[in-house]
Amino acid sequence: MMIPTWFSIAAFLVAAMAGVMACTLLVIRPGSSLHRSIALLLGTIALAHLANAAGLFVESHALGWRVAAMVAELVEPAALLYVGLGFLNPVQRSSNRSALWRARIVGCLGLLLTGFVVIGQIFEWKVLEDAGTAIALTVLGRMPYVFIVIGMVLALAQLELVLRASQEPVRHKLKFMVIGLGGLAGYQIYQASQMLLLPVWQENQVLIGSIVTAMALCLTAYGLGRTHLRDVFVNAYVSQQALFGSVTFIVIGLYLLAVGVIGEWLRRTNQPLGLGLSVVVVFGALVGLVVLAFSKTVRADVRRFLTRNFYRSKHDYRAQWLQVTEAFEQAASKEAIMDRLLDLLIKTFPTTSMSIWSCRESDRQFYRIRSMTSEKESFPLELSHPVIARLLKEDEPVVITDSSDPLMASGTALCFPIRAQGQLTAFIALGRPLHGETYGTDDCDLLRGISHHVGALLSHAKLAEDRQASAQLEALHRFSVFCLHDLKNLAARLSLVAQNAERHGRDPAFQESAMRTVTDTAAKMTSLMSKLSLASVKPVLTEAPELVDIPALIDGIIAPMRGEERVRLQITGGIAQPVLAVKDQVHQVLLNVILNAKQAIGLEGDLSIRIGESGGSVVVTVEDTGCGIPSSILESLFRPSQSSRPGGLGIGLYQCKQIVEAHGGTIEIRSKQGQGTQVRIELPLSEGLRSKSQTLQLSAFSLQPSAFSPQPSAFSFRRGQAPPQTAEPVPLEQR
Incomplete structure (x- = not known):
């Protein structure tokens, strides 16, 4: 019992x-x-x-x-x-x-x-x-x-x-x-x-x-x-x-x-x-x-035993390369490539920690996007970080020796660059090998082959994204022909109202009818534009650069905002040398960025604009206390059809980036959800560019007529040309 x-x-x-x-x-x-x-x-x-x-x-x-x-x-x-x-x-x-x-x-x-x-x-x-x-x-x-x-x-x-x-x-x-x-x-x-x-x-x-x-x-x-x-x-x-x-x-x-x-x-x-x-x-x-x-530890021990006793080199490169090519089969997007890369590295290199860091285009900082164990949000690395600075200059592995480096504190011992189209796009961070070993020449050679292959795949993925964006632009360009025809007619209605106002502006009945017409036309134009998720933009050589006074340009943009009591506007600096640029294009960039900040804070908040000089460039920093931009959107904010605002067309920041880079400058965006957004624009000073002013022709972004359109659109005339006539003035009440 x-x-x-x-x-x-x-x-x-x-x-x-x-x-x-x-x-x-x-x-x-x-x-x-x-x-x-x-x-x-x-x-x-x-x-x-x-x-x-x-x-x-x-x-x-x-x-x-x-x-x-x-x-x-x-x-x-x-x-x-x-x-x-x-x-x-x-x-x-x-x-x-x-x-x-x-x-x-x-x-x-x-x-x-x-x-x-x-x-x-x-x-x-x-x-x-x-x-x-x-x-x-x-x-x-x-x-x-x-x-x-x-x-x-x-x-x-x-x-x-x-x-x-x-x-x-x-x-x-x-x-x-x-x-x-x-x-x-x-x-x-x-x-x-x-x-x-x-x-x-x-x-x-x-x-x-x-x-x-x-x-x-x-x-x-x-x-x-x-x-x-x-x-x-x-x-x-x-x-x-x-x-x-x-x-x-x-x-x-x-x-x-x-x-x-x-x-x-x-x-x-x-x-x-x-x-x-x-x-x-x-x-x-x-x-x-x-x-x-x-167990990867046991597999590592077996591999180490076989390497020491049976192989001339640490890795069987033929077998490893077959494993690399098989691992990246059907990996077309950046996310899929990074997933396969992490899985391949974990299987190949027995180590205590492993992660992949990628450069975010919006703020040009490196963030950890994949990790073997840690799930916590990573700290960003600036381009001035010693490891990043060395990876930017050299195509060689960087051994972490500084005990105060946050990478070493997270267990990283070796960093290896990944370049796409000649630019440092990402890097691999490996922890210390198991059993107290060190990374040798065989490991670095294998890492170099893997990183070069991944860089080529990332370049192909970027080209595929560009081709897709071009296809979207072309499709929407064709669709815009019909929308431009309707916009032309609506603009003609407003033109008639303006011309008839000279004779009948004091008539109450005309005023009432004109307000109804303007309201109805504005509603139709807004509805028509909302159908366009992307504007067709193609560069057209139109204007030569000139000396542009950035503080004066900003002062003109913010003039309508000065009367708003709940929007606390602050401008610091205000003195800067002129830049050699196309004035209308720079105005378009600053207007877009400042209006975005104004819309982000809504009816009440702080909007600060700082103007200064740094490293031979004029620096304009626009900062707001609005809702901020989610990190998932920041990753693709400068791509066409990507917008952080509901109802946005997704063309503004894409256009801004194209214009700023055409002027030899840079634009960066840093944002935290719930805290606000900071936009930093750098434009080179006029010194050193005057000799090139005769040959420098920058792209002006404007809507282009489609090949299917028999005549130019009402909005495609260039500076110095008169706009096409819309209609003869007709009294509003007779229409």
Whole structure:
């Protein structure tokens, strides 16, 4: 009696452990489908072990408790299949109908077999040869266990494919959780196969199941702790062909063959308890082997051993290059390229930390966009940072030696540049190698090859974006022909109102009619312009540069704002040498930036403009206390059709950047959501450019007539030309 008591206590403890884990998941993440599925699985495990423990305590009701445990075990295959689906990306999960229906079918079959179990068609009392009694299977009793074997094999194969399809650092987070859940499935397959071979329920199965389940639950809990109870999705499609071609079926087939041999030996030797304990040892060894197989530290040790003893160089460059080309297949966007790069680096270089930093075009600072472990927002690095300064000048790795450097504080030991179109676009930050080693020539050569390949891919991605932007411009250019025709007619209406106002301006009836016409025309023009998401802009050589007084230009722009009481306007500096530029274009840039700041602060706020000189350039800084710009928009703010304002056309800042760069200047934007935005514009001074003024021709951005338009648009005339006539003056009331 003492041994069953200890068996039942072990089962009670495991049931409590699984129940606490299930409740924790439901309380902390009730809205997560993945964690709900895991909680359901853990709940069924808790009920099964609780029923087994109660059956050992109350032997008179042992058959009823065994039935209750069997009901919980029949739910586990469907629950584990839903857990596997929970790891998939939500979009792929909804489109993967075959996997969803497979889980539903397994669930329905489990409920059907539950009915057979409840009505008493599965278990019965059997008298043994030594006059004892035991719970045995009936003629139909093997059906539920066949179902458990098939259902758990499907679930285990699905978990295997999820783990194989995952990439670093996602695999680093979920491997222990998947291995733990796979261990639960593996033991259920073992237990079901034992019942099919020896259809008698034995008490020692409770102890063996409790030990194995506790080991698997510990792995699962550790894996959940690694994810911080957050959803971890894998971009994988679990197709039926991939599922049935899984290694799981090969392993399970070999396992069932081995179980048949063990079962036959069991009949002959009659040593159930000793065999059961050996099963625990074998299970632990298998789980440990799987964990080691997916450990990058162990893989690094094996690679280091082979390199020292069998290879001339540290890396097999032919195999590595094949791995590089395969890794970047179908990676067309910058985001996809960076994802594949991080996964490739983690597999290639065993290190304590690893990250990728990219230059943001809007503020010309470097930000960490990918990391092996850390999920915290990174600190930005200025172009003046010592490491960035060296990477800008040299195409060589930079070893971090300064202990006060924030990169070294984050664990970085080596930085390697990535250049696209000759410009430093990003860099790789590697931590210290494992086992106290250093990065050698072989490592740097391999990194150089990878970075050059990534730089070429980023250049192609940038060219693809430019081609797409050009296609958008061309399409909208053609569409603008029709809009310009309508705008021409609306402008003619306003022109008639202005001309008739000279004669009828004092007439109240005319005033009322004119206001209605102006209001209606303005509404139609606004509606018409809102249809254009992008203006067609092409450079046309129109004007020669001249000396432009920037402070005077800004003073004229802000003159209408001075009367607003709630807008606190502040101008500092105000003295600067003139710049050699096209005045209308510079006016367009400053007007756009200042109006953007005014619209950002709304009815009340601070708007400051600083004018000064720095490094041979006039610097204009416009700063507001408005709502700020989200970081996701800052990444692509200077691209066509990208706007931070609802209803914006997405052309203003794109146009500003083109104009400023055509003048040899720069424009930077720094913003924090909820705090405000700062725009910094640099334009070179007139000194040194006077000799080039005869040849310098800058682009003036204006709408161009389409090839399908027979005549120039009313808005395409150049300076010095008279605008086309719209219509003869007609009294407003006669129209």
